[in-house]
Amino acid sequence: MGENNRQLPNQRGYFGEFGGKFVPETLMPALGELEQAYLSARADPAFERRFEQLCRHYVGRPTPLYPAEQLSAEMGGAVILLKREDLAHTGAHKINNALGQGLLAKRMGKTRIIAETGAGQHGVATATVCAMLSLKCIIYMGEDDIKRQSPNVFRMKLLGAEVRSVESGSRTLKDAINEAIRDWVTNVETTYYLFGTVAGPHPYPMIVRDFQSVIGREAKAQIRAMYNRLPDYLVACVGGGSNAMGLFSPFYNNKEVKFIGVEAAGAGLKSGRHAASLSAGRSGVLHGTRSYLLQDSSGQIVETHSIAPGLDYPGVGPEHSYYKDTGRASYVAVTDVEALEGFRLLCHTEGIIPALESAHAIYYGARLAAGLTRDQLVVVNLSGRGDKDLAIVVETMGMEL
Amino acid sequence: MSRIQNIFRPGYRVLIAYLTLGYPSLEATIEAAVLLAGSGCDLIELGIPFSDPLADGATIQKASYQALKRGVTLQVCLETAQEIKRRIATPLVFMGYYNPILNFGLEAFCHSANRAGVDGLIVPDLPPEEGEELEANMKKHGLDPIYLLSPASSEERILLVAQRSRGFIYLVSLTGVTGARQSLSQGLEGFVQRVREKTELPLCVGFGISSSEQAGRVARIADGVIVGSRLIQLIEEDSSLSSLKSFVRSLRETLDQYH
Numbered sequence: 133m134g135e136n137n138r139q140l141p142n143q144r145g146y147f148g149e150f151g152g153k154f155v156p157e158t159l160m161p162a163l164g165e166l167e168q169a170y171l172s173a174r175a176d177p178a179f180e181r182r183f184e185q186l187c188r189h190y191v192g193r194p195t196p197l198y199p200a201e202q203l204s205a206e207m208g209g210a211v212i213l214l215k216r217e218d219l220a221h222t223g224a225h226k227i228n229n230a231l232g233q234g235l236l237a238k239r240m241g242k243t244r245i246i247a248e249t250g251a252g253q254h255g256v257a258t259a260t261v262c263a264m265l266s267l268k269c270i271i272y273m274g275e276d277d278i279k280r281q282s283p284n285v286f287r288m289k290l291l292g293a294e295v296r297s298v299e300s301g302s303r304t305l306k307d308a309i310n311e312a313i314r315d316w317v318t319n320v321e322t323t324y325y326l327f328g329t330v331a332g333p334h335p336y337p338m339i340v341r342d343f344q345s346v347i348g349r350e351a352k353a354q355i356r357a358m359y360n361r362l363p364d365y366l367v368a369c370v371g372g373g374s375n376a377m378g379l380f381s382p383f384y385n386n387k388e389v390k391f392i393g394v395e396a397a398g399a400g401l402k403s404g405r406h407a408a409s410l411s412a413g414r415s416g417v418l419h420g421t422r423s424y425l426l427q428d429s430s431g432q433i434v435e436t437h438s439i440a441p442g443l444d445y446p447g448v449g450p451e452h453s454y455y456k457d458t459g460r461a462s463y464v465a466v467t468d469v470e471a472l473e474g475f476r477l478l479c480h481t482e483g484i485i486p487a488l489e490s491a492h493a494i495y496y497g498a499r500l501a502a503g504l505t506r507d508q509l510v511v512v513n514l515s516g517r518g519d520k521d522l523a524i525v526v527e528t529m530g531m532e533l
Numbered sequence: 534m535s536r537i538q539n540i541f542r543p544g545y546r547v548l549i550a551y552l553t554l555g556y557p558s559l560e561a562t563i564e565a566a567v568l569l570a571g572s573g574c575d576l577i578e579l580g581i582p583f584s585d586p587l588a589d590g591a592t593i594q595k596a597s598y599q600a601l602k603r604g605v606t607l608q609v610c611l612e613t614a615q616e617i618k619r620r621i622a623t624p625l626v627f628m629g630y631y632n633p634i635l636n637f638g639l640e641a642f643c644h645s646a647n648r649a650g651v652d653g654l655i656v657p658d659l660p661p662e663e664g665e666e667l668e669a670n671m672k673k674h675g676l677d678p679i680y681l682l683s684p685a686s687s688e689e690r691i692l693l694v695a696q697r698s699r700g701f702i703y704l705v706s707l708t709g710v711t712g713a714r715q716s717l718s719q720g721l722e723g724f725v726q727r728v729r730e731k732t733e734l735p736l737c738v739g740f741g742i743s744s745s746e747q748a749g750r751v752a753r754i755a756d757g758v759i760v761g762s763r764l765i766q767l768i769e770e771d772s773s774l775s776s777l778k779s780f781v782r783s784l785r786e787t788l789d790q791y792h
Contacts, residue, residue: 144662154631154658156588158683158708160690300594306585313587318709320685417632417658418585430606431636432584 145334148457150450153333155420162320167335169240183232187346191221191231197354202481203498210504212497214514215351215379224487224516225347225375226257226328232343233326234261242324244268248312250277250305251442251489252284253516254328259293269293272312274304277441283520302435305445309419329372330449333420337449344378351511352382359509367392367497368513369489371443373452375515380461393452394496396438397465407436408465409448410456423450439468439524440488466492472528474498487516488524536624536652537677537700540575541735546752546788548573549737551761553580553596555605559613565774570621572778573785581610581629588657590712592762607633611649618650626653626679639667643674653677653700661697679703684724695732701757704728704738713743713763717750725754745787752791760784
């Protein structure tokens with residue numbers, strides 16, 4: 133899958149001190165089998181060709197790199213370019229990874245697919261790929277997320293997936309992952325766990341990054357064709373961090389390109405109601421990986437908050453933790469209120485309705501561009517479309533329909 | 534010989550009981566531990582509550598959640614273990630997920646656990662590949678690392694776990710999470726046999742065991758039986774603990790039939 137930051141992770145699945153495989157014994161053989169199957173698929177030109185063909189003809193890739201002239205003019209600084217993952221099939225970048233892993237599951241002879249979902253985008257992408265590849269599909273989703281992202285629940289059901297409501301803990305993404313892991317431990321012989329982000333135990337952070345890196349490879353080729361140079365900044369929202377890692381990783385060795393990950397500051401970092409693991413967390417172990425984590429003083433995982441369900445997660449991918457500690461990327465946090473401002477800004481200036489997750493990156497990218505000069509280039513990953521969020525936005529803005 | 538090794542004798546089947554610390558209350562945990570020690574249990578496993586117990590089924594999930602709501606931190610667990618140790622001589626092990634231990638500090642935790650009178654640690658989300666640092670600290674403070682094996686474990690992994698475990702090896706009876714079950718896995722005998730061929734360490738079987746009949750089936754092939762979720766259910770159903778006591782006594786009687 134092309135030029136990547138392939139030297140990492142190391143053989144034990146570590147990015148510096150982050151990563152690893154902190155899972156029950158029952159899953160250790162399955163993770164080993166997954167890694168072997170993935171490495172063999174990655175080395176097989178026929179597998180890569182099939183992935184690329186489906187990216188083109190099924191997903192609709194390459195997605196455009198759109199110079200947002202009105203938004204750029206409004207901000208009065210750098211040129212803002214939007215990587216239009218919202219235009220990919222199913223409306224978000226999640227399909228890239230779901231497609232890649234779906235093909236891998238098929239290759240491994242697995243017939244039953246499970247996945248977790250927060251905002252529902254990964255669930256929809258997984259249900260879509262399972263329909264296309266004739267695989268049985270079960271999606272775990274927190275009870276609270278089912279309520280606030282109901283359009284995506286309908287979509288998953290229409291696509292033939294079974295959606296299982298998770299009523300434990302905070303009833304959001306974290307608990308959906310716990311429940312999916314419990315299912316996997318129980319049905320490990322027949323089941324493929326199609327994990328949706330660059331977190332979880334090794335080899336998932338590597339696999340998901342590699343499939344998502346199609347975003348960054350395209351963006352690199354596109355900006356070279358348009359401007360004959362690389363961008364000054366890449367900006368993307370970070371929950372678990374898959375869209376950001378997909379955009380960043382192909383630029384890893386281009387040190388002049390700065391990476392900015394935008395986390396969810398929720399009601400504000402000082403309020404304690406947020407999901408900014410890198411900005412406000414400490415190193416710990418959750419869901420099989422060592423990474424930055426939001427935890428209390430006795431090491432219990434805390435409940436998080438964000439208006440964007442896809443960012444509402446107390447952990448983050450281990451490679452982001454490594455990027456943070458080595459200074460390769462910087463991480464900032466944007467509040468619910470600011471994200472809504474970014475949401476409105478993009479609607480009004482460009483006629484594009486972003487996902488609330490992506491609106492975090494839009495807000496920060498626009499503010500960043502305002503302080504830069506007109507000859508600078510800022511690429512913002514528009515990771516998904518906002519149709520799923522209309523109910524939340526209408527309610528929060530107090531709009532009458 | 535560690536205190537855990539000492540409980541295993543030729544021809545004797547060990548009974549291991551699990552309790553979630555602080556559920557339904559710290560007093561109840563202490564009372565239940567004393568009762569278990571007096572009713573034929575050879576080792577007590579004290580569960581440290583965690584917010585995300587991904588290897589546990591509904592019973593222990595609920596118990597952990599309730600204990601955390603009552604403020605049962607790792608520090609409280611250490612103090613309670615010490616309190617239990619003051620009253621009974623039965624060896625104790627902690628069973629807890631890795632993050633609270635990591636957060637406490639590996640060395641500080643092992644030191645405190647040893648001082649509280651705990652003899653070993655079971656960390657269900659820490660395979661031997663990730664366990665070296667904790668193990669080094671355990672060794673320093675006289676704690677036995679008890680790793681788990683599952684029916685899915687390869688021959689290679691059986692050897693790895695056998696080489697790194699002390700005291701006994703915890704065999705997970707099935708691929709799945711903790712919780713009382715109607716029947717045990719069909720492949721259990723074959724699994725225990727596969728492990729037996731590769732190690733001299735005692736083998737104890739847990740996950741899903743909820744009746745004397747099941748305990749008897751395990752006693753035919755293994756050195757010990759581990760019971761957890763069913764005990765929690767009995768404590769919930771009868772706070773006088775008399776149901777717990779009669780259940781544990783019946784398990785002991787069953788195990789005593791095997792030599």
